[in-house]
Amino acid sequence: MTIPQRCDSSSLFDCVYQRHYRVVYAYIFGQVQEADASADVLQDTFVRVWRHVNDLSAIPQDRQLYWILGIARNQTRDYYRRRVVRNRVEQNYNVSLVQAAGDPHEELQTKETQSAVDAAIRALPPSLRVPLTLSVMGGLNSKEIAGILERPAGTVRYQIAEARKRISRHIGLQDGSEE
């Protein structure tokens, strides 16, 4: 789907949604770490955006994402307050694992590797996980992430590199003694 450069007032919501939902989802997922729950929080976020669409029209286009992420941050906090402690890890694995065609041994190995990657990302502290998720899932560069997380771009680059190093170590791509 092509995203227009500028959004006119009649289709403002649709336009803003198409432009930003992937980044907002990546931001939420970086904290919530569950696909279904992240989609629910995304929905709550955009319901609020729609309710306040008149306010949105008054915000400069280059600030709209930050405004939406502010709502997403509050919705994520609400989600944590509401959440009943439960472990849905296995359920998510079953839904989201990429199927390897053909060789059952290869399929099993792919599943195991993906599970290991998933576990490694979950084990990261939020300060490393959120920048990584915005980069990998949201497709943003370090400068854009820096704007969202309100920290220097150099810090974001360091955090992403550190996250990658920890994941590599966790899944055995890199020797743990390397520092």
Add this chain to the structure above:
Amino acid sequence: MKKSSEHDGSIDAQLNSLLTVWAQSNALPEARADAIQRGAKLEVPRVDLPPKWWFGFARNLTGALTEASRSWSYAGRS
């Protein structure tokens, strides 16, 4: 030295590929994204109510018009 950088490059490439698969497997499905967009718009957008004085004014105006219409009605009969 060269061997080490080649090794690092290979690790980077493997990790990139694994992270891409991870991102794809956790991405929001298009159908869900469309449903969220449509669903949000079923809610009623917030409408800012007019200020309080407006209600007082409207009430007074309605009262005055009712009174005036009653007066005209009596005037017509007599």
